[in-house]
Amino acid sequence: MAERGYRNLNASVLRQISKVLEHDSTADIEPVLKRVYNSYSALRRAIGERQEKRRTVPDEDQEERCIPAKRRASYPAALSGFVSPIQAQRAPLELHLTNQKPLSCPLLHSVVFPLSHVVRDLLKLTADHESNLSAAALRCVLSGAPIWEGRSRAVIQVGENVVVKVAQHLDYDEHGVLEFLEQHVPNIAAPRPLGLIAIGPTSFMFMTKIPGATLETRWPSLPADAKAHIRCLLDQQLSDLRTLDLPPGSPLGSPVGRRLCKDVRRDERVSITPIYSEPQFNDFLLDSPTSRASSSYKEWLHSMLRADHRVVFTHADIHPRNIMVVDGPRGVVELSGILDWEASGFYPEYWEQLKALNTRSVKDDSDWWNHLPPCILGYDHEVVVDRVIEATAIY
Incomplete structure (x- = not known):
């Protein structure tokens, strides 16, 4: 199991580098390499720790920790890849992360646009716990309040003035466009971008909430x-x-x-x-x-x-x-x-x-x-x- 985790981690690193070069084959990839360097060892260590916990912690205890603090009867379809029915003695409508993984164990992620300090504070994320970003983001999103739902995407309020757009294969251009508008025509009443991460094929774009x-x-x-x-x-x-x-x-x-x-x-x-x-x-x-x-x-x-x-x-x-x-x-x-x-x-x-x-x-x-x-x-x-x-x- 650990070998598969290491393999997926390395694939995630390659995707991050490829994403930059996809837009510009001459781009400076030093920022990506620095980000990978700063988090890689912690991620590998976390994978090893997760494997160790699987050997020492009973499955029932692991299941208990992975239940989101707020339970809902259903989640938006865009989040279906991260929730599944609990098969054991739980009520049928109680949901949790796929494969019964504890939220304390990080899932592989990539940072497409850096998260703002507002979002990092919301996720209670510190530099020492960067490897837990995916788990922190999922816990926050799964306990949020959906304000719009489509077949493959949703908008979920996760803070007083913060929402996240969740979608499979989201067009990353929207976050860049919002940055462009903020820089060139700041009087336009558009959401302010707050960062974008991807966990597998699912993207999470954080932005300010437009009231009304x-x-x-x-x-x-x-x-x-x-x-x-x-x-x-x-x-x-x-x-x-x-x-x-x-x-x-x-x-x-x-x-x-x-x-x-x-x-x-x-x-x-x-x-x-x-x-x-x-x-x-x-x-x-x-x-x-x-x-x-x-x-x-x-x-x-x-x-x-x-x-x-x-x-x-x-x-x-x-x-x-x-x-x-x-x-x-x-x-x-x-x-x-x-x-x-x-x-x-x-x-x-x-x-x-x-x-x-x-x-x-x-x-x-x-x-x-x-x-x-x-x-x-x-x-x-x-x-x-x-x-x-x-x-x-x-x-």
Whole structure:
């Protein structure tokens, strides 16, 4: 068992180094090597200690220690890899870590973005116990309060002002984008990134909690003046965001990581290589592996696409579910934040309107669509052409 632990530890070290080189083969890997050097011996020692405990501690006692302090009847599906029913004399709904491992025994992890002091304090983590990071994070997350759940991801509140997004194979770009926004447009009401770790294929992205409720839940009951007020506030935020022009020589798409373009529809398409011009972006839009359209038909569609738009920073998923609002001191509904920046980046100026309308169906009669921020409007031609492209050349 110890040999397998050592083997997995070494594989984790290689993954950390490979992750850095994946983005830039010339990158300075000294920080990674230092981090590995500082924790490697403690991790190997912990694996040996775990093996020793297995030989000396009864299974029943180990099981008792691995039960989270707060028990829940169920956990989000995104955490299913870390919890399983207790088969012994426990109640069927009491859950604990996979394989009945004590939480005091560290699971292999990698630090993608360093954890802030806020999160480290929350996890009660010190330099002397760095090897226990995965166990401390899981204990914290498993005892947190889910505030949103999807099929393979969840957002869990783990502190008064801290949440963690848990997902399988999370796009790491979102954390980098939030850092980018904090540096370049700090007035944008986005969550502040607090670090990201991976435990196996599951990622844990810590960030500040945006207070309030989603605009999606509040919108139907808002009076007309409140809707107009929210529209105005959104327009201010997105106008500020759109002041960020693409730096000369930089590729379109995400400003971090591999700097690729993303097109999220029924699924997500990502460009294979960086894109440096709008004509290349138009080629990407029409280059779908599921397309059955002929090359001449695609050429006809391509001829309708402009290639002279300004390229600006774009959220790319402006929808009421991603907008948070609170009641102000005088009962006025105020904007508290904008969520989900995974698909954001530098895109042609029409992209924000197009993506805001992506989820609108022909049967949707909500008046939200009449309240889109003015600064993103004016691109109906591009939206209509894209509808034709999606219906005939992508799927």
